[in-house]
Amino acid sequence: MERDDALAGLDPEQREVAEAVRGPVCVLAGAGTGKTRAITHRIAHAVRSGVVEPQSVLAVTFTTRAAGELKQRLRALGASGVQARTFHAAALRQLTYFWPRVIGGDAPRVVQSKLPLLVEAARLARRSPERGELRDVAAEIEWAKVTQTPPEEYVALAAKAGRTPPIAASEVAHLYEAYETLRRERHLVDFETILELTAAVMTEHQEVAAEIRRQYRYFVVDEYQDVNPLQKLLLDTWLGGRDDICVVGDPNQTIYSFSGATPRYLTNFAVEHPSAAVIKLVRDYRSTPQVVGLANGVLAKARTPHRLELVAQRPDGPSPVFAECDDEPAEAALVAMRAKELIAQGVPTREIAVLFRVNAQSELYEQAFGQAGVPYVLRGAERFFERPEVRQAVVLLRGAARSANDAEPLVRTVHDILAGIGLTPEAPGGGTARERWESLKALADLAEDIAAEGGDLPRFVAELERRATEQHAPPVDGVTLASLHAAKGLEWDAVFLAGLTEGMLPIVYAETPEQVEEERRLLYVGVTRAREHLHLSWALARSPGGRKARRPSRFLDGLTGGATAAGSPARTAGRERRAGKPRVAVPISCRVCGKTLTAAAEQKLGRCATCPADYDQELLERLKLWRTKAAKDAKVPTYVVFTDVTLQALAERVPTTEEDLLAIAGVGRVKLERYGQAVLDICRGGEVT
DSSP states (O other), X not given: OOGGXXXXXXXXXXXXXXXXXXXXXXXXXXXXXXXXXXXXXXXHHHHHTTSSOGGGEEEEESSHHHHHHHHHHHHHTTOTTOEEEEHHHHHHHHHHHHHHHHTOSOOOEEOSOSHHHHHHHHHHTTOOOOHHXXXXXXXXXXXXXXXXXXXXXXXXXXXXXXXXXXXXXXXXXXXXXHHHHHHHHTTEEOHHHHHHHHHHHHHHOHHHHHHHHHHOXXXXXXXXXXXXXXXXXXXXXXXXXXXXEEEEEOXXXXXXXXXXXXXXXHHTHHHHSTTOEEEEEOEEOSSOHHHHHHHHHHTTTOOOTXXXXXXXXXXXXXXXXXEEESSHHXXXXXXXXXXXXXXXXXXXXXXXXXXXXXXXXXXXXXXXXXXXXOOEEEESSOOGGGSHHHHHHHHHHHHHHHTOOTTSOHHHHHHHHHHTTTOOSSOOSSHHHHHHHHHHHHHHHHHHHHHHTTOOHHHHHHHHHHHHHHTOOOSSSOEEEEETTTTTTOOXXXXXXXXXXXXXXXXXXXXXXXXXXXXXXXXXXXXXXXXXXXXEEEESSSSTTOOOOOOBOGGGTTTSTTOBOOOOSOXXXXXXXXXXXXXXXXXXXXXXXXXXOOSHHHHHHTSOTTSOOOOOHHHHHHHHHHHHHHHHHHTSOHHHXXXXXXXXXXXXXXXXXXXXXXXXXXXXXXXXXXXXXXXXHHHTTOOXX
């Protein structure tokens, strides 16, 4: 290979990266701009031009897949011998090599999961968190370790960082300490300890540091916006004051702050290294101008001084489609139908993806694709009916159905069973506990739908079994169903972004401005996964016939007017938004504190669950008495008439006109005609008849 071969085919900015063979160098690379091409050609050019020996190069990535891709490209460019590894793989290799010499004995074993030790720690401490809670505790321990927070400081520093642990912070700290004790006693290391010990061995044994630094003189770090404090500590230890380092990242794709990652090492690189060359890659080769334009629009209102404005390089493609659907099943059916149409047009199934905010949203899409006969692959999560909490629930429900009492209301029975395995009235803050809760809540919601159709427990269980059977689609060459986080680093010809409503994106527990901005970047990541076809959708209600109180994500404000809309294929599939005529739902605010309400129960009440209530208890009792009689006369469960939340809203607001009644969530035209006059009479002081 001639020297200039490593520079062939690069655009001007990529060539600038490749020619900057000595550090420090900071590459700000937007989505689809060819960052891997730029850094591999940089390494190859440095090797071919004699600046470095290939064995002196350490290229650090975040996934084994990315490391493998780097090695493959470097071999093709004639730069074999370069080490491309993840942080953990590189550190473990060094730790294992030097351990017998400086510590003595065998190197510790690596634990692949913290959960078994945590289960034992909880048992020894006579504590009994649920397994889902322990998974979230493991995530808290990982955050603590990467931010160098010891057990005794966890409570204070977690509060300062705004963490929402799954159990009391003091309990997390206790389990953290017990976990560390067991780990050390059994000569084990987890992934965080590998990094920590490698840095410690180099710091305490200068001969080890000198040997490693003689070996590696030239560093490249990919995805630098995802580096956490512990990884930065190890990187600085490797460098030992040298600055022959090239970092590559995109501040617009910072979506792992919850796990301790921070973009400040990337954005402050030039401050840390005043002589650094800072090069921006903004030519997007992945997506059409229409997709790139929307991606830029998503970030137009972002609160970041380092926003990269992408410039599309591909020919024009179809405009993004925005679809507003009546309810979630209609949205899923529409997405499945649109995907099927793309497949008929020649788009391979493996080149289509449906992305959503949380894994619990997958169930509707698993069902819709199963019914449409379109194969799918669930990435980064178990299929809905294979999740432990769902399997446990189905077993319990199946057992209850065998001895079902026809007099027991379906919804109450299902709620009682699910409450025993983790369904609570209020959702947990996030993490595994939130995903488990969402799965159980999805089952509870389905039970309400079946009950509204007159179904009982055996029918509900039969419906669950039917859905589980239909959703076992072929596992290969199918449409990808994945969360937005799991989609990072991937791309498809066609991408469907589903469930884009307030409370889901941004997620309801994103409360601080920083958390909301990370949710915006998550949508940006989703948009930039699409090469050509992009479809964005949301549902105004959860289930058919429900009150259409939801509104589209704030991140779409001002972006939907220029989108094209294909005609709605069927009334049940929802309404697709027409170009230039966006329909914006009016947000519902708390009548006490003014905060925007996102939870359905709060929207019904018209106030936050935590805000003080002011209602006539005697009126509420009379409404409940009337409801019992009305339900008995109609031979339906009481909640079919009005739910408890709706009755409480009636007692709080005391409507006096039909317009007042219609303003209360849970009271539609049908119920107004059926029960309106009776409710108004009671609210005006009339007797229950």
